[in-house]
Amino acid sequence: MSRALLNTLRTTSRCTPILRHVPSSSSSSPSRILLPAAQVRWSSHSPLGSAPVNVRKPVTINTIQSLYRKNEPITMITAHDFPSAHVADHAGMDMILVGDSLAMVALGMEDTSEVLMEEMLLHCKSVARATKGAFTVGDLPMGTYEISPAQALESAIRMIKVGRVKSVKLEGGKEMASTIEKVTGAGIPVLAHIGLTPQRQNALGGFRVQGKSTSSALKLLEDAFAVQEAGAFAVVLEAVPAEVAALVTKELNIPTIGIGAGNGCSGQVLVQVDMLGNFPPGRFLPKFVKQYGNVWDETYRALSQYKNEVKSREYPAPEHTYPMPKEAFADFEKTIEEEKEKVRLQNFDLL
Numbered sequence: 001m002s003r004a005l006l007n008t009l010r011t012t013s014r015c016t017p018i019l020r021h022v023p024s025s026s027s028s029s030p031s032r033i034l035l036p037a038a039q040v041r042w043s044s045h046s047p048l049g050s051a052p053v054n055v056r057k058p059v060t061i062n063t064i065q066s067l068y069r070k071n072e073p074i075t076m077i078t079a080h081d082f083p084s085a086h087v088a089d090h091a092g093m094d095m096i097l098v099g100d101s102l103a104m105v106a107l108g109m110e111d112t113s114e115v116l117m118e119e120m121l122l123h124c125k126s127v128a129r130a131t132k133g134a135f136t137v138g139d140l141p142m143g144t145y146e147i148s149p150a151q152a153l154e155s156a157i158r159m160i161k162v163g164r165v166k167s168v169k170l171e172g173g174k175e176m177a178s179t180i181e182k183v184t185g186a187g188i189p190v191l192a193h194i195g196l197t198p199q200r201q202n203a204l205g206g207f208r209v210q211g212k213s214t215s216s217a218l219k220l221l222e223d224a225f226a227v228q229e230a231g232a233f234a235v236v237l238e239a240v241p242a243e244v245a246a247l248v249t250k251e252l253n254i255p256t257i258g259i260g261a262g263n264g265c266s267g268q269v270l271v272q273v274d275m276l277g278n279f280p281p282g283r284f285l286p287k288f289v290k291q292y293g294n295v296w297d298e299t300y301r302a303l304s305q306y307k308n309e310v311k312s313r314e315y316p317a318p319e320h321t322y323p324m325p326k327e328a329f330a331d332f333e334k335t336i337e338e339e340k341e342k343v344r345l346q347n348f349d350l351l
């Protein structure tokens with residue numbers, strides 16, 4: 001036992017039970033700093049974790065083009081942080097979108113109008129760090145691109161430079177053509193987004209299916225042509241009748257990525273937490289969402305079991321603890337008893 005610890009035992013034990021003052025192995029303990037590098041382990045969610053190696057060629061804009069030419073459906077999913085992007089990338093998604101649905105699904109906001117550029121950038125960065133294979137797209141949040149093409153380009157550049165994504169998405173058709181031209185002209189790929197554009201929910205009168213009448217279907221086609229002409233590499237079609245989306249897809253020579261737009265699109269996108277079922281029971285889900293998992297139930301079950309096992313002292317079990325040679329512990333106990341005895345005698349002397 002070190003002299004310092006013995007001194008601590010001596011001085012503190014006069015007024016308080018000594019065991020409270022034995023330094024613990026908590027994370028704030030300075031001894032942690034002295035660990036040799038080889039012993040330092042990272043969480044499995046960190047970039048240096050022991051996650052399986054993902055060996056696929058990174059998806060580029062050319063890969064997307066080539067999938068489109070081969071008529072192979074393009075897969076896209078949203079992600080909002082390192083773990084959700086990590087798993088999406090490993091599952092082999094072609095594209096990962098940091099959608100502004102981040103506002104609701106990760107930040108608990110009411111709708112997408114509240115999310116700020118700085119918040120999008122933070123999440124884009126964490127997604128970009130996890131994504132080695134998929135092509136990343138960052139959503140330009142409301143208010144960062146509508147004022148002028150110059151404003152849009154400035155925001156798009158921030159997305160690339162700070163957010164570390166490979167392309168940007170913005171909502172709007174014909175009226176956004178000059179903006180899309182400006183951004184793509186600077187070498188930043190743009191994914192357009194037409195049909196139901198959630199950032200304009202107040203003008204649309206809510207989340208309403210678009211292109212249901214002949215005239216609104218024609219407007220959708222017009223918007224699709226306009227964004228294609230302006231240089232968008234693909235276009236999201238959200239909440240439009242399947243036959244309209246299929247026809248628009250046929251008429252275009254860039255890929256359409258459907259969400260609530262049926263099976264005739266060149267690819268599909270969904271919000272990851274929706275399709276994973278990672279939300280409490282009873283929450284409204286758009287009818288186009290297919291729930292492929294039940295992550296909420298599984299998480300709830302695991303957390304409840306953990307809670308119960310901690311309360312009942314079932315966890316941690318012996319296999320979750322670190323062994324120590326019996327003799328070393330016996331010595332440890334004995335030394336403490338001896339020290340306590342010495343202190344008792346000293347205190348007695350002082351009387």
Ligand SMILES: Nc1nc(=O)c2c([nH]1)NC[C@@H]1CN(c3ccc(C(=O)N[C@@H](CCC(=O)O)C(=O)O)cc3)CN21
Nearest residue numbers: 101104105196198207208209239260271274285286287
């Ligand atoms: N979690 C989440 N997932 C999404 O897919 C999503 C969001 N949030 N927020 C932004 C938009 C809103 N989305 C929605 C929401 C509702 C419908 C919807 O189903 N609306 C009515 C349509 C009524 C009509 O016009 O016919 C419906 O009853 O189907 C569609 C898209 C899709 N987006």
Ligand SMILES: CC(C)C(=O)C(=O)O
Nearest residue numbers: 078099100101236269
């Ligand atoms: C659903 C997709 C297309 C989206 O825009 C988002 O997640 O914000």
